[in-house]
Amino acid sequence: MLESYFQNCMFFASNLLNRAITKMAEEEFKPTGLSPTYAFMMMAVQEQPGITQKELGKALHVTPSTITRFIEKLAYKGLVITRSEGKMSRVELTTLGIERMEVIREAWKSLFRRYVAILGKEEGRNMTKMLYDLGKQLED
Structure with missing residues (x-):
């Protein structure tokens, strides 16, 4: 009876899913030495070299202060560098960061x-899109 109570609550259902996928992701990304979020951030930087911190924050749906911390940590590890252009700060991968991208992409594929x-390929893709769309809807 108690389980059916929680099955009907989006908050608890989404947290259950989040814990399960986070555990899987952390296991798959262990070889990279990065969390999935940091790895995704590096993929965004590789996809758009010179991306601004603001654009990264928007892509990852995190606050400017969080993005700053993420970038500082990746810079400390020697994986990214920042360039200031007036009030904007642009982010690029270092040579080491570029070298790490192969293992990062493999971790995403493995996850x-x-x-x-x-779940099945079709269901996995559909569910991912649905969750993203729902998150965007509820965020606005």
Whole structure:
């Protein structure tokens, strides 16, 4: 009876899903030495070299202070550098950061393979899009 109570609450259901996928992601990203969020951030920087901190924050749905901390940590590890252009700060991968991208991309592929093995490829893709769209809707 108690379980059905929680099954009907989006807050608890989404937290259950978040804990499960976070555990999987952390296991898959362990070889990278980065959390999935830091790895995703590096992928965004690789996709758009010179991306601004503001653009990164928007892409990751995090506050400017959080993005600053993330960038500082990646810079400390020698994976990114920042360039100031007036009030804007642009982020680029270092040579070491570029070298790490192969293992990062493999971790993403491995995570995808892991959850589609459970959900199925079509369901995994559909669910990911649905969750993203729902998050955007509720965020606005």
